Amino acid sequence: MSEVSENTRNVNLDLRINGEQVHACFEPYKTLLEVLREDLGLPGTKHGCELGECGACAVLLDGEPVLSCLVLGVDCAGREITTIEGLPDGPELHPLQAAFADLGGSQCGYCTPAVLLTARALLDRTPNPDRAEIKDALSGVLCRCTGYQQIFDSVEEAVLRISQGAGEEDRG
Secondary structure, three states: OEEEOOOOOOEEEEEEEOOEEEEEEEOOOOEHHHHHHHHOOOOOOOOOOOOOOOOOOEEEEOOEEEEOOOOEHHHHOOOEEEOHHHOOOOOOOOHHHHHHHHHOOOOOOOOHHHHHHHHHHHHHHOOOOOHHHHHHHHOOOOOOOOOOHHHHHHHHHHHHHHHHHHHHHHHO
16 A cells, blocks of 8 residues: 655555565655664664665565665565564574674674675575675675675575574474
8 A cells, every 4th residue: 555645745655574564654755774764663774875885775675685775665565575673583593693693794793684684585596505606696785894704604604504404304
């Protein structure tokens, strides 16, 4: 549902965020980044360059990474938006999050939400990526702290953990 209020010229929109229907009312010129952070109180998506160059604002839109600073909020009606707040399934960390914590995949942590979501999209379409595929998938998110080695190692460790977890479920 999308409607523009005549009094305030705001858009009233139902969005699907992290698996839940959410009603939002915001100015029609706002980017998805602004709607998520300012209007919906989801601060995990980070402001970076706001020019689409750094990748810090990446979220998943219908399962694919997008730069939320370049997408208008009004264009997201009827689409599935996943932010870092929606990455874990329940109280447990997603294997990517656990691997990043264990291997030091994040330093300052500013780019980490975008890296984790982008890596999640990669693993959803390529369950066992090699190092080159990981590098390629994450190339759009800039990190100034880690030099990327720990990030790539963390993604590889998550792949291992996910595959071991799937094997345990198959045996159980």
